[in-house]
Amino acid sequence: MKHITQLENFVHPPLEANALRKSLLSAVYTETIRKLSIYQRSQRINARYCAPKKESTPKYEPSARRSSRKGTSHTLDGAEAVLNEKMLNEIRLDQELTLLQKIYGTALAELELDTTDVTEDPVRTHDQLYSVIEAQKPDKNEVEQALDQLNANKEALKALKIQLAEEQQAAKTRIAEQDDCIATLRHNLRNVRLLNELELRLVQRWEENRYTQASIVGANEERTLQQQIADLCRRIDGEERIIVQVDKFSVKQFAELNAQIAAWQQKYARVMEIKCAETQAKERQILKLQKSLERHRETYAERQKFVRDYLAEKEEERQLYEQQIHRVECAVRIQAWWRGLMVRRGLGPFKKKSKKGKRGKSKAK
Template sequence: MSSPWPREQQLRLSTVLMDCVEQLTALGRIMLHSGRACPAAGPPSEIVTVDVGEMQVQVKVLCPAEGEGAKPKDCPPSPEKLVKVQRDRQFVAQVISDVAEELRESGTFHTLLETVGRERKKAAHLQDLIRREEEGRGKMKALQRQLLDIRKEKALELQKREEMIAHLKDQLQQMKAKTTLEKKYVKNSSELMVYQGQKFNAHKEKQLEDDIKHLQEKIKEEKRVHKEMEGFLKEHQTQLVQKLEMWMERYDTETDIKQKELNSLKTNKANNLAYFQELCKTYQESEQVVITDRLEKEEQRRLQEKEERERKAAVKIQAWWRGTCVRQGLGPYGKGTKGPKGSKGSKDKKTKEAKKEKKK
């Protein structure tokens, strides 16, 4: 890559940078020998402006103190500050040395830009750490305040519990005194109850002994009654056996009589059954004759009715025919024709009979 500056300017810049490195090295030796540093007054510096393309980079170059009368104030630095200053000085010297070497070789100072970028990242990281540390401190303060509140609450709770313990101790003393009195009372009551129980048991035992004697006498009485009852039952059993034998004989006699009566009834039943069957046969024959007679009469009635209907129909047909002949003047009823003698009388007779049939 070609350099943006002429070779002479590169050499001048490189020389200035190397001079800065030497001054930083001398400053470090002075700080090591003197063991003192004054943060308020430092060595004068010279600012050199370097053009890199379109960018201008200002490099601060340390210069020797102006005037022999300028003396730093006596202020003993702390060891931590000395260590930090030495570390920063070494870092700056190393960066300037690398930049000077890069300028001599290629005429660029990318190393400076990369270092500045890395330092910015470190600074940002450091700022992030500081911010998180501040947040942690805030949280810690909040937790400390919360812890203080909890301690106060616990102290109040502990005080309340101590008061409760003292109150419970008082109650315990009262309960112990009350328990002692109750024990004495229970002991006296138990002794009294035992004494009363013994007296009650003695009285109960006496009652039970009296009951036993009474029951023994009652058992004797029951045995005597049992023997008398047993004799009575045996005598009554003998009488019942005799009565049973008598009733068995009577049962046999009456059974024979009833069996004879039953046989007689069976015979009468058989005779009556035969007579009944004969009557049934006679009744069936009579009924058959009656049914046959009824059927014959019914048949005759139907025949008579049929003949009557046929006769009436013939009469009606004849009357209709005669009427038709008369109205039409057919046959012997024509105009100018006289019927035979006696026809008028027969005609009137037939007309009367037809009217009678209609009325019926």
């Protein structure tokens, strides 16, 4: 049905006989490649799941495992020979399947090239397909190569077994160490549990003692509070009596204060009359003083103007005097500088005299 559907897909518009043949060949090639790949994959999966497993020995029978090693060595050799033949057959089958898959793939590629290249010559030589077939021919030493590979795999398996034994030994030592650690941790846990129980009992006793102590303290505080309440009641009674007496005293005092206020008001009226007369006299005196103050201000302004003029004249004279002194000092300094310059350079009256005679005498000596 699949080929028919492919043909129906290809035949629209109607094809020639050559195109139909190529389409049929391409469908057959693709189907064959697919079936070969599926078969090869199934063979590999079966070989993976059907591999012989080791018989597990229980941990509590180490002596039986050691004794059974020598007895089972001969059976393992026979099984290994059978497995070697089976593995060789599987390797050969796998290589043949890959060879067929490559050949069909090359043929399919050439067929597709033929369908695409319509303009080229229809008569084509399948050189590429022949070269692939020639290249993929099995070698005569293929069995020997497979045997060498098998021997190498055996050596690798032995090395892996040795490594597995070493790792098992290391794992046993680690397990023993972990058992020791677990034992110590259990012992520490037991000690911690006992310590926690002891602390719990102590805390419970401490809480009980604290409760009894708190109850005793509460009873004592209750007695003291009741005594304080009785004292407060006595003090309240005494304060009520004092309040009654204070009310009586305040009424009497209020009456006395009203009488004093009336007397002080009369006295205030008399004093106010006296003070008003005094203030009027003081106001008249202030008016007189203000008039005299204005006269004194005028005189003060005139005298202040005279003083300012006098001080300005004095300041001008002082500046002129200082300026004259500064000029004299500058002239003296310039004269001293000029005289020193004439002395140092021997100018004018300070010209140095020649000493020729003395120089001749020194030469004669």
